[in-house]
Amino acid sequence: MTLSVAFDNTYVRLPDRFFAPAIPEPAVSPRLVALNRPLAQELMLDPDALQSEQGLAMLSGNQIFEGSEPIAMAYAGHQFGNFVPQLGDGRAILLGEIIDRNGKRRDIQLKGAGRTAFSRRGDGRAALGPVLREYIVSEAMAALGVPTTRALAAVLTGSSVYRERVLPGAVITRVALSHVRVGTFQYFAARKDTEALGLLADHVIARLYPEAASEAVPALALFKAIATRQADLIARWINVGFIHGVMNTDNMAISGETIDYGPCAFMDAYDPSMVLSSIDQGGRYAYGNQPRIAQWNLARLAECLLPLIVPALGEKPAMDAVMEILNDYSSTFEQCYQNGLGEKLGLTEAQEGDLDLVKVWLEAMRTGNADFTLAFRRLADCAVASDADGALFDLFESRDAIAPWLDTWRHRLAGQQRSAEETRRAMRRINPAFIPRNHLLEEIIEAAIERDDFAPFDRLHQILSRPFEDQPDAERQAMPPKPHERVMATFCGT
Template identity: 60%
Template sequence: MTVHFPFQNTYAALPDNFFARVAPTPVSAPRLIKLNRPLAVQLGLDPDLLETPEGAEILAGKTVPSGADPIAMAYAGHQFGNFVPQLGDGRAILLGEVIDQDGVRRDIQLKGSGPTPFSRRGDGRAALGPVLREYIVSEAMFALGIPTTRSLAAVVTGEQVFRETALPGAVLTRVASSHIRVGTFQFFAARRDTEAVRRLADHVIARHYPELSKAERPYHALLAGVVARQANLVARWLLVGFIHGVMNTDNSSVSGETIDYGPCAFMDAYNPSQVFSSIDEMGRYAYANQPRIALWNLTRLAECLLPLLSDEQEKAVAEAQDILGAFSETFSNAYQAGLRQKVGLFTERDGDEALIQDLLDAMAKNQADFTLTFRKLGDAAGDPAADDARAQFMDPAAFDEWANRWHVRTAQEPQSAAERQAAMHAVNPIFIPRNHRVEAVIQAAVNDDDYAPFEELVKVLAKPFEDQPDYAAYADPPLPDQRVLQTFCGT
């Protein structure tokens, strides 16, 4: 049997200036190293056929499947605050779209599949390390319940790519609700092509916000919808200690999914100023800056939509500002609600926000592990004698003072200790993609062609909220000599 993708190509049906038609560059010896079988089934694909040599060739870009209409999407973007009028998919090719088992349209894209007209002197390829990082982290984010692009497959190409040194080449098959970005709108707005902005906005509404198609002011509603989704998304990032690392406008999806996992990382010790990305030298995209940057990016989207909001510039600006003004409240509500869940508060009372902030301040001062502090706090909710949360603090007395107030507050609610512990463990993971674990997996694959550590890590991260005694070590923070201080983009 032949591998069949039931492709549709609605984005490729847009005008030619939205993309460049380009086929993936064939590779010499593709070998499948990981297929996400449950995701394949969800997409209506046959995982057994995808695991054949024919499937590997498709997933590596060596063979273009029937029904595909390969394109590289055009977009612009602000990169670290500096506007670049043309970026585009320089190493990614969209094969087409499928309708999944839930009736959701999903892009299937090959990342690292060769040069495109947008490559800007790049080779269009991907090294194995960044492919594995994106596979691991995107699937971990999915398991954590955070909107995200997903990874269908990772394939080694049999060829080398050259960065600082020669590295094994690889291709990631990425799945997304779409790959439309704030930067996609910027591409046309920069060219004063209002009709293209309108065409793109109509496409986004039809694809991601169909309920807005009948709205009295659909473009106002679209902006409000993207603002709400981004505010909620970034709140969820902060609640698990995630740092995107490169929140450029071309890495900001209008669907509200996390996209473009480059030098991303999860915090170990809680530090609001934490930066891992080697290219974020000024800390623009530090952990605590992410809400502010999300709003900055959304403001750039609003600028693109101004001609659609009103024919009068001043009126359009005022209406856009009003919509953007909802970001802070939406973010704060989502973030504070999430924090209350993390500390086991089922109701909202005066003083809760200050109580939680006092915990975060003490964690920062005492270099407490972000993930384990909240997870072990759940243990303390079930058994006040449990002291693993206390052990996260350099000065345990700082935790004791806070815990006394926390126990007084939780006693004001009717839930049992067991109910509180279960609720806290359902939102506080024990397993995250620890940076040192990810790096160890990459080194084993790159240096020794050993994928057993990768398989095991992916298996553990698929159940982040469950105690897994056989893999308990994966919950441990790094030892001093294991700490990863910088992560790298890999482009």
């Protein structure tokens, strides 16, 4: 069985200062852990061929296929607010680009396949734990309807990596609309390379935002499109309780996809100040800070694009136009967020008083220490019958915090032009029963590392692929952790 991959690479046609050639380091004894067969079919790749010896050679980096032009991309970035002028793909290698069955261009990248020119003192490898985490969480995000990079495969390399202890090495094959980041623009802005900024902007417009090409100032239209897409993305994060954990500018994809699942997490009990990332000591990237940080990152992108905008408009008009877009980001985010929250609460259209309704609900969840995901899920049943209230009350430390609100909410629903059962079904379509909870991720990682047991990984992945369905045989996976199961810190994979 022969594996055919129709690579059609555009990024390597940019000048060589955009990247460095990179050849994956051979895996000693590759072993397939997971293959995303539906995604493979979407990419017009033969899943059976990917599982063959030849396919495994590609997914482990042991063989470079015809048409692949492997590179490590150059970029810079603000890391926790501090600018680093050169970062780049230190453990990721872009194999090339393909066109999927929907006509979209997709990057195929190996992460954890060895050193590149940007690895500095790193080994370029990935440990099994972070690979499993990224595979599970990115695919869960896709099932939840959140724009994200995807996981095509996970492979054990047969060699060890050295972190706090010796761990099995692994490689994940990541798929993205693009791996260009805010930090990619920063790399060239820091070098005052306006020519490269123009070439990069043209590349991104052609690939992701072709409508911007016909605007009077394409770079300004590009910035507006990126800001709009980021506002929608962050609103979706907030509405599923996701905490990225490390929102550095090199981790913000221009495509509007969630990228780089390092110390990420989903909230259990609702808390806007929640920080789980072990490296976020100051809480910069706390759950409730994410909208503001995205705007800060966009401001850094604006600084990079100004040299392309000013010649067309003049300095002051260019600054005014950019500031207007940054201000619009806030209103766009709020609109996306409130629309999403309204849907989660079963509201069909906005009415006066809805903002107060939402605020009281969120505050009740915070003070009542209620589980974010299950509170919304169980609320759906309360739309139909009050005998479902008990299951909701069980999530709160005191029913007094939520009982009066329920009466107000039901009165609000009664004025809508749909039945209670229709509202319940609509809410269950948007409020998941299952998310990749931290304690479950730790369990599957421990089973894989300590016992070479991937059955828990497979089981959790299968459950999370259907997050909005009732799965009676997976009741435990829907529940928040018990006190002794709580995970209070997540860690970066490097």
